[in-house]
Amino acid sequence: MALTLKEQLSSPSGILKFLVKYNTVFIFILLLIFSALISDVFFTSVNLSNLLKQVSGIGIISIGMLIVILTGGIDLSVGSMVALLAVTFAILVNLVVLPLAIVITIAIGFGLGSISGYLVAYQKMAPFVATLALMTIARGLGFIYSKGSPITFKTYGGLFMSNFANNSTLGIPNIALVFFIIVIITMVMLRYNVFGRLIIAIGSNEEASRLSGIKVNKYKFLVYAISGALAATAAIIVASRTNLGSPNMGMAWELDAIAAVVIGGASLNGGKGTAINTLMGVLILGLIGNILNLLNVPSYPQQVVKGGIIIFAVLLQRFESK
Amino acid sequence: MKEPVSEYRLEMSGISKSFGVVSVLKDVNIKVKHGEIHALLGENGAGKSTLIKILSGVHQKDSGTVVLNGAEINPKNTHEGQVLGINVVYQELSLVKDLSVAENIYLHKLGASKFWMNWKELTKNAQELLDSLGFKIDATATVRDLSIVQKQVVEIAKAISEDTKVLVLDEPTTVFDPTDIKKLFNNLLKLKEKGISIIYISHHLDEIFKIADTITVLRDGVDTGSVPVSETDKDSVIHLMIGRELKDLYPVRDFKIGEKAIFEVKDLSGKDCIVHDVSFSVKAGEVVGIAGLGGSGRTETAKLIFGADKKKSGTLFLDGEEIKINSPVDAAAYQIGFVSEDRKEEGVFLPLSIRRNISVTSFGSISSKLGFINIDREYKKVLGLIEKLNIKTPSSEVNVKNLSGGNQQKVALAKWLSIDSKVIFIDEPTRGVDVGAKIEIYKLINEVAKKGVGVVVISSDMPEIMGISDRILVMHEGTFYGELQKDQFSEENILRYSIGETLK
Numbered sequence: 155m156a157l158t159l160k161e162q163l164s165s166p167s168g169i170l171k172f173l174v175k176y177n178t179v180f181i182f183i184l185l186l187i188f189s190a191l192i193s194d195v196f197f198t199s200v201n202l203s204n205l206l207k208q209v210s211g212i213g214i215i216s217i218g219m220l221i222v223i224l225t226g227g228i229d230l231s232v233g234s235m236v237a238l239l240a241v242t243f244a245i246l247v248n249l250v251v252l253p254l255a256i257v258i259t260i261a262i263g264f265g266l267g268s269i270s271g272y273l274v275a276y277q278k279m280a281p282f283v284a285t286l287a288l289m290t291i292a293r294g295l296g297f298i299y300s301k302g303s304p305i306t307f308k309t310y311g312g313l314f315m316s317n318f319a320n321n322s323t324l325g326i327p328n329i330a331l332v333f334f335i336i337v338i339i340t341m342v343m344l345r346y347n348v349f350g351r352l353i354i355a356i357g358s359n360e361e362a363s364r365l366s367g368i369k370v371n372k373y374k375f376l377v378y379a380i381s382g383a384l385a386a387t388a389a390i391i392v393a394s395r396t397n398l399g400s401p402n403m404g405m406a407w408e409l410d411a412i413a414a415v416v417i418g419g420a421s422l423n424g425g426k427g428t429a430i431n432t433l434m435g436v437l438i439l440g441l442i443g444n445i446l447n448l449l450n451v452p453s454y455p456q457q458v459v460k461g462g463i464i465i466f467a468v469l470l471q472r473f474e475s476k
Numbered sequence: 477m478k479e480p481v482s483e484y485r486l487e488m489s490g491i492s493k494s495f496g497v498v499s500v501l502k503d504v505n506i507k508v509k510h511g512e513i514h515a516l517l518g519e520n521g522a523g524k525s526t527l528i529k530i531l532s533g534v535h536q537k538d539s540g541t542v543v544l545n546g547a548e549i550n551p552k553n554t555h556e557g558q559v560l561g562i563n564v565v566y567q568e569l570s571l572v573k574d575l576s577v578a579e580n581i582y583l584h585k586l587g588a589s590k591f592w593m594n595w596k597e598l599t600k601n602a603q604e605l606l607d608s609l610g611f612k613i614d615a616t617a618t619v620r621d622l623s624i625v626q627k628q629v630v631e632i633a634k635a636i637s638e639d640t641k642v643l644v645l646d647e648p649t650t651v652f653d654p655t656d657i658k659k660l661f662n663n664l665l666k667l668k669e670k671g672i673s674i675i676y677i678s679h680h681l682d683e684i685f686k687i688a689d690t691i692t693v694l695r696d697g698v699d700t701g702s703v704p705v706s707e708t709d710k711d712s713v714i715h716l717m718i719g720r721e722l723k724d725l726y727p728v729r730d731f732k733i734g735e736k737a738i739f740e741v742k743d744l745s746g747k748d749c750i751v752h753d754v755s756f757s758v759k760a761g762e763v764v765g766i767a768g769l770g771g772s773g774r775t776e777t778a779k780l781i782f783g784a785d786k787k788k789s790g791t792l793f794l795d796g797e798e799i800k801i802n803s804p805v806d807a808a809a810y811q812i813g814f815v816s817e818d819r820k821e822e823g824v825f826l827p828l829s830i831r832r833n834i835s836v837t838s839f840g841s842i843s844s845k846l847g848f849i850n851i852d853r854e855y856k857k858v859l860g861l862i863e864k865l866n867i868k869t870p871s872s873e874v875n876v877k878n879l880s881g882g883n884q885q886k887v888a889l890a891k892w893l894s895i896d897s898k899v900i901f902i903d904e905p906t907r908g909v910d911v912g913a914k915i916e917i918y919k920l921i922n923e924v925a926k927k928g929v930g931v932v933v934i935s936s937d938m939p940e941i942m943g944i945s946d947r948i949l950v951m952h953e954g955t956f957y958g959e960l961q962k963d964q965f966s967e968e969n970i971l972r973y974s975i976g977e978t979l980k
Contacts, residue, residue, distance in 0.1 A: 348839040348847040355836050358825045365784055365822050366837050366891060367808020425827055 209440035218381030226424025236404030239389035244399030252311030267382020296401035319394035357424025491540035518694035533557035561641030726943030734760030744790030758930035765945030813892030882913025
């Protein structure tokens with residue numbers, strides 16, 4: 155029988171197992187305590203809400219990255235997609251009514267993701283290669299449509315969005331709420347929906363999935379399209395926060411997203427990973443950045459620390475699989 | 477020159493080997509003379525490959541001795557084996573596809589002490605070697621571009637490019653046509669004259685009686701002794717290969733089989749032409765066995781029907797109506813199931829729980845229109861199957877990788893039993909499964925048939941296929957060569973059809 159929580163904690167090896175199993179939560183809490191101890195400003199509502207606002211964009215694309223990685227793929231295009239779609243949204247918000255601008259932007263994100271999905275699922279292209287191509291295409295298009303400079307929001311709709319993105323509800327920043335809702339939906343989909351179950355099955359054994367009569371190609375196609383749509387959502391949020399769309403946005407975000415998913419314990423071979431752990435991965439990365447900023451550590455040493463954390467987190471997960 | 481210590485080049489005595497609890501070889505003895513072609517025979521799974529792999533250093537023996545030229549040897553890996561002069565041409569080709577023919581032939585020299593390779597000279601040598609074998613192959617060609625026959629020749633060239641003392645050929649002629657076989661045999665006779673000892677594994681008795689000097693038959697991991705070819709004939713060899721009793725393993729088939737065919741295949745051929753002109757039918761409640769040697773196209777036939785491989789031509793009928801299956805998705809939609817022989821790679825999801833494994837095919841019945849799974853119903857279904865199939869596990873949440881082979885196989889079966897399949901193909905239902913689980917799986921197959929499902933079982937295990945089938949189709953070289961009714965079931969008859977002979 156499965157052990158209860160109490161039983162698992164009762165033996166010394168049980169404690170170790172428990173820590174290893176929930177290592178992302180554990181690292182997150184440790185970091186929280188550490189941050190609170192070394193900085194007075196950390197536990198202020200201004201700082202915490204800033205932290206949440208900072209991670210929301212990357213958080214949303216990390217969820218897209220998670221579902222792609224669950225199938226055993228990877229999506230390198232999401233950072234550039236954020237740039238292109240932020241520019242697209244800024245152009246649209248100045249042209250058409252707000253709801254339409256939102257819908258079109260997300261649809262374009264879905265469409266661009268579909269191109270990767272088509273290449274991977276139906277043309278059997280390696281995900282790394284297909285999305286690498288989409289990455290440079292999207293970045294290039296972003297510069298073309300924006301003519302290289304940021305496009306500011308000029309209409310009432312733009313103003314509404316920037317208010318929304320910079321305000322809070324019940325003390326939680328609105329854009330963080332959007333991120334959390336997406337996390338919860340993904341959690342539910344992965345646990346209780348056929349779609350989630352099947353993408354995990356595909357990632358854990360594609361051939362067995364195929365021989366079980368699963369439409370492997372359809373699901374592989376869909377995860378990239380959804381990742382594109384989530385990149386569009388992230389783009390709308392980051393553009394609204396700063397009141398403009400710039401082709402320089404989302405630089406190297408795909409790498410942060412991959413890092414967050416990996417810190418969250420997902421396997422790059424597919425089949426293993428959860429939304430809640432990816433959320434933890436996102437928060438851990440954000441927290442490290444935040445606390446190092448508070449300590450006035452320059453950005454280059456910050457990168458070194460981030461890399462170290464990734465290695466540490468993944469090494470810890472190796473105990474888990476043993 | 478010193479006289480050889482013994483008249484035998486190679487003496488393997490008292491060789492035993494087991495993998496886990498499965499004992500594969502038990503006290504096997506084989507002695508090969510200088511310049512002798514020694515045929516090694518036995519059914520699938522009799523232990524031939526394991527014996528060869530011990531000789532070449534792939535596997536380590538548990539007990540026994542191997543003596544080469546009078547000195548005991550103990551190769552720890554294939555490289556050591558090669559240095560000693562033991563070269564094996566395996567059935568599965570082991571060439572590096574993106575390198576040239578010459579590079580492949582001299583691949584082993586890459587590990588030698590010289591820092592620079594003289595490819596010009598090696599290419600010249602390789603070409604001379606290939607020409608001497610009498611096959612037209614360009615030494616500079618990339619292996620990927622060669623035909624399968626040419627690849628096999630390159631394998632042989634690779635094996636004899638070294639200072640070979642013992643050459644082992646494992647089913648070398650399966651891809652050859654008669655003229656190629658003749659060429660190969662001429663080469664073998666030349667090697668024999670040079671004093672090289674050859675161990676020749678084949679299912680083709682004709683070939684063996686043409687080329688071999690001595691025959692050793694393995695049966696269930698035990699050698700039944702060696703005989704000179706001149707003192708025996710095909711029939712006695714076939715008898716040596718069989719000689720087991722059907723045990724009390726199999727359930728009684730005590731219900732009526734349907735009158736009409738539930739599933740029918742007509743003139744099916746695959747795009748890659750491994751399988752051609754296959755026709756057969758299954759009645760509701762019938763268990764049809766497909767027998768044949770490894771490589772005869774049994775698995776390929778099932779995969780072709782199931783849509784996992786591409787068809788060239790042929791028609792399928794389900795309940796008398798023609799159906800089109802272009803992918804496993806179509807097959808599953810028509811309630812046709814397929815349990816793969818390769819459990820770990822193609823059957824189960826090792827890192828996922830039993831529940832997630834079983835329910836993957838049955839979401840249709842346990843989820844709402846929007847795809848939300850009714851977890852209660854899922855648990856009920858999965859726990860029911862765990863109990864019914866007697867899967868030994870503390871809970872439905874245990875990952876399949878932690879189960880034993882037999883229980884993993886039951887999970888693979890449960891996946892297709894959880895939906896109401898009309899036809900189910902089971903490839904090697906009990907490979908790597910212990911006897912207890914075997915009996916349970918046989919019972920299960922029987923029960924499935926009883927419900928009116930058409931069951932097709934592919935198996936290399938002869939007693940098994942005779943024990944559970946109502947009818948056996950025997951494949952030979954990609955098509956059904958013969959059909960055996962229950963009263964004709966015998967290992968001899970299956971074997972005769974398998975090797976393209978007629979019944980006595």
